[in-house]
Amino acid sequence: MKLRLLVYTALMAAIIAVLGLVPPIPLNFLPVPIVLQNIGVFLAGMILGRKYGALSVVIFLLLVLCGAPLLSGGRGGIGVLMSPSAGFLIMYPVVAFLIGWARDRQIESLNVFKAFTIITIFGVLLLDTVGAIVMGFIAEIPTKNALYSSLAFVPGDLIKAIIASFIAIALIKNPVTGRALKQTQ
DSSP, rough: HHHHHHHHHHHHHHHHHTTTSOBBBBOOTTTSOOOOOOHHHHHHHHHHHHHHHHHHHHHHHHHHHHHHTBBTTBEEESGGSSSTTHHHHHHHHHHHHHHHHHHHHHGGGOOOOHHHEEEEEEIIIIIHHHHHHHHHHHTTTTTHHHHHHHGGGGHHHHHHHHHHHHHHHHHHSSSSHHHHHHHTT
């Protein structure tokens, strides 16, 4: 692994951790709050591609599981895998990988609309669906109710997808950073 790619991977893990400093927005009807960290997961896959994007998220999650209070609200430790947020957290590296995989296939023709579509499919729909199913299982909420309630995440996640798309395309199309980011495939 080149030093530059290692630095990018560590930097993206740090960005996801810094996004955890933004306080969560609790919802009265769901045990999982609205957080800003999933925009970091979207960016990891879209900017770094499948390998390094997923690796940066895995590094972040390993730090969390070791007890670092990096999740929104200052949570950390192995217990987060038993919380209603577990499905979302487990899906983070999968989502980063899938977004990166689609990005790697489209890297030469990538634009904001394609990036938004990729992030919406894998980062919003897949993440929210699987996360809601696991949340329902852990919190003992019927699956139908958990899926229906998790629709509250979709508007905010779509805004996060738009923001991530613009940031990623700006970095990928930039003459200085773009060449290096295209080599992360």
